Amino acid sequence: MEFSNSYELLIELRKKELLKNKPKRWWPNFGTFEVVVGAILTQNTKWENVEKALTQWKMQNGEWRLEDIACCEPSYLAELIKPAGFYNQKSKRLITLSRNILRDFGDFESFKENVDREWLLSQKGIGFETADSILCYACGRETMVMDAYTKRLMKKHGYEFESYDEMKEWFERGVEENWDKLANFYKNDLNLCYSRYHGKIVEFMKRG
Template sequence: MEFSNSYELLIELKNKNLLENKPKYWWPNFGTFEVVVGAVLTQNTRWENVEKALNQWKMENENWRVEDIASLDPVFLAEIIKPAGFYNQKSKRLIALSRNILRDFGDFESFKENVDREWLLAQKGIGFETADSILCYACGREIMVVDAYTRRLLKKHGYEFESYDEMREWCERGVEENWDKLDSIYENSLNLCFARFHGKIVEFMKK
């Protein structure tokens, strides 16, 4: 596989049908509070463990709601999310994050429309990748998530970056500069393109 920019990388990955039988935006339940929970839970663990934790809540509840999590006891939530590891820490952070969302935005819909990266990064336990995952997959923003899979793939092909943001900007730039060749493929949605691009990289590197 050879590429000189992120557009060429996207085309290479697009031809491999990596997201067959995956959700449209790759991350399950796009646009819901469950994405926020999943983005926190997936830190330092495998997605399969996150799914177990997410499903344990849904065995007795219809879905994840910010109002519900904000009112929980940390010990109770920790038991539910135990499969995801670091459950005591993640429990406290999810409850604090939920309460801050309600305090600063009122509800999840307002949060989706108005939150910015600076606010997310100011929350305890939220780093660049988690913040961008929330913005891309929960809020539908035009932002590319990059992670350890992205870094390994690009390094393998001779691309190394000094920071997370430098790598993210490289991934976004090639796509944006060639958007006229991609817009119809991705329904004129740059968010959809970035969401699937990230998903393609992860699925490719997991094989």
Template sequence: MNNSFELLIFLKQKELLKDAPKYWWPSHGGFETLIGAILTQNTKWTNVEKSIANLMQLNLLHLEAMAQSDIGVLTYAITPSGFKNQKSKRLKQLCNNILETFETFEQFQEEVSREWLLSQKGIGLETADAILCYCCCREEMVVDKYTQRLVETFGYTFESYEELKAWCEYGINENFDKIVQLYGYNITLNELYCRFHGKIVEFMKINPRV
């Protein structure tokens, strides 16, 4: 395994996303994705789905509605995701900050920077990139503990999140023409990053001992 391009080929042969959405993450490009990126911290996705269902039932899956929500109701709704008090406060504050800085969710998607996201309480590097990639449809690769564990099996060790991300992105960008031929259509870099990260996660879920 010489680079991330070869890792992509290895994963693609396994058809891990055969029945998955085009961009892997459910509700790609929507407000629900923004909320999911924060709720999924330190918990399983199945728990996030329960919280999302609660928020949907309460009509809180909108920027303005969540910003104006009662903190007690919001906390109760996201209980399945864990750390409910902390996450509810951070979600409500984030929504208010988005309205104050960008006025609308669509403007947020268009203008938000990685630096702005990282300045928000509770948003680290992985969450910021998840928001940019899956919510804002930007050309940002998300790497996580699954990614780190997988590349380590091939003899690669990185000292920081940024180094691992750079390794993943470099191999993809250097071989992008070959990847387009491999997929057989003009796949965008955003879609490719979504699917690459998704393949890694799904592979590690079914190979937990890797």
């Protein structure tokens, strides 16, 4: 697989039908509070472990709701999310984040509409990848997520970047400069392109 920009890489990945039988925007339950939870839980663990943790909460409490987590006992939440690892730390961070969302935005819908990257990065335990995952998959923003799979793919093909944002800018520039060629694939929805692009990279790298 050869490419000189992110548009060419995307075209190569599109040929492989990597997202067959996957959700439209790749991340399960796109646009819900569960995505915020998943973005925190997936830090330093495999997604399969996150799914177990997400399911354990649902079996006990139903859907993940912002208000429920904000008033949850840390020890109770920690026990349910144990499969995701670092459960005591993640429990406290999820509760604090939920309370801060309610304090600053009032509810989850307002959060989705008004939150920005700077606010997310000011929250304890949220770095660039987690912030962009929340913006892209929970809030539907036009932003590309960089992760370990992406970094590994680029390094394999001779590309190394000095920072997260430098790699992100490389990916977004190639898409935006060629958007007229891609628009029909993604129904003129740039975020659909970014969410599926990130998903393609992850699925491709998982296949080895």
